[in-house]
Amino acid sequence: MKGGLVLLLLALAACRPAAPFRLAVEHEGRVSRFRLVGAPGARINAQLKPALELADGTVLRFDSPHLTSDTAYFADAPTAMAALRQDVHEGIVRASVCPKGEKICRSVALAVQF
Amino acid sequence: MRFHWSLAAAAALLTGAGAATNAALRRPGAPRSAPPGGDRTAPELTNPSWLNVDHPLRLAELRGRVVLLNFWVFTCYNCTNTVPSLVELDRRYRADGLSLIGIHTPEFPPYSGEHDKSNVARALAKQSITYPNAQDNDRRTWDAYGIRFWPSFVLIDKQGTIRFTGYGEFHPDDADFHVWDQRIRELLAE
Numbered sequence: 001m002k003g004g005l006v007l008l009l010l011a012l013a014a015c016r017p018a019a020p021f022r023l024a025v026e027h028e029g030r031v032s033r034f035r036l037v038g039a040p041g042a043r044i045n046a047q048l049k050p051a052l053e054l055a056d057g058t059v060l061r062f063d064s065p066h067l068t069s070d071t072a073y074f075a076d077a078p079t080a081m082a083a084l085r086q087d088v089h090e091g092i093v094r095a096s097v098c099p100k101g102e103k104i105c106r107s108v109a110l111a112v113q114f
Numbered sequence: 115m116r117f118h119w120s121l122a123a124a125a126a127l128l129t130g131a132g133a134a135t136n137a138a139l140r141r142p143g144a145p146r147s148a149p150p151g152g153d154r155t156a157p158e159l160t161n162p163s164w165l166n167v168d169h170p171l172r173l174a175e176l177r178g179r180v181v182l183l184n185f186w187v188f189t190c191y192n193c194t195n196t197v198p199s200l201v202e203l204d205r206r207y208r209a210d211g212l213s214l215i216g217i218h219t220p221e222f223p224p225y226s227g228e229h230d231k232s233n234v235a236r237a238l239a240k241q242s243i244t245y246p247n248a249q250d251n252d253r254r255t256w257d258a259y260g261i262r263f264w265p266s267f268v269l270i271d272k273q274g275t276i277r278f279t280g281y282g283e284f285h286p287d288d289a290d291f292h293v294w295d296q297r298i299r300e301l302l303a304e
Contacts, residue, residue, distance in 0.1 A: 096221050103282035
């Protein structure tokens with residue numbers, strides 16, 4: 001019975017859509033550098049720069065000089081840097097994701113802690 | 115210096131991401147018949163701010179015409195890539211009774227500039243769009259039609275009934291363009 005429940009939970013977890021990107025953070029002194037790393041096949045829209053909306057109301061925008069040849073998508077992980085307040089450790093990452101081959105864009109908002 | 119991956123919190127909000135796994139998404143572009151049953155009456159347009167028209171358009175005043183709604187935003191490459199097809203459909207069928215209407219729905223909050231009417235106007239001019247466009251800044255029309263992707267399309271018949279829906283980029287003279295073209299001609303002939 002208990003094993004069945006575990007299997008059911010695992011199956012449900014497997015059905016959840018994977019996040020199309022993840023946020024990497026480096027801290028150097030007071031300055032934090034954020035990198036938005038797309039999952040394989042998840043193209044991040046460069047015409048609508050991704051944003052990190054911090055809990056204190058600050059909005060950071062991600063960017064990179066390296067774009068695809070049509071300038072529509074980031075060719076490498078876009079970054080954002082800021083000197084954050086010590087008590088700010090969470091926010092929302094917002095990105096427009098246009099999966100390769102799907103011919104559409106989706107707006108994805110991901111709550112993050114760092 | 116220390117380095118670590120952030121924790122994606124449990125409250126991840128994947129707008130529309132759940133649909134990425136459904137079968138329909140594997141075949142974007144082509145219009146599909148509206149599902150049978152239920153109320154297929156096209157929800158009225160209530161957006162107050164419009165471009166390329168001198169008053170806020172309402173579907174009620176377009177009865178007797180076929181209406182193609184295009185949900186788009188100027189920051190979406192798939193959307194702007196589809197505009198030439200829509201301009202062509204407008205050119206072919208406006209005089210015969212097609213009303214093409216853009217529903218400009220921002221992806222991001224206002225800091226992105228997508229809500230700014232002058233930015234939308236610039237995008238319309240850049241792409242030679244002369245058909246009416248509503249600013250759907252509060253997503254009221256997006257939500258009323260249950261839209262999840264940019265770009266999306268809803269084809270409404272002369273009686274105001276949703277007949278076909280679809281999503282995804284298409285191009286002049288590709289297979290999906292021809293299907294949309296055929297559907298429009300069918301509804302114009304009714």
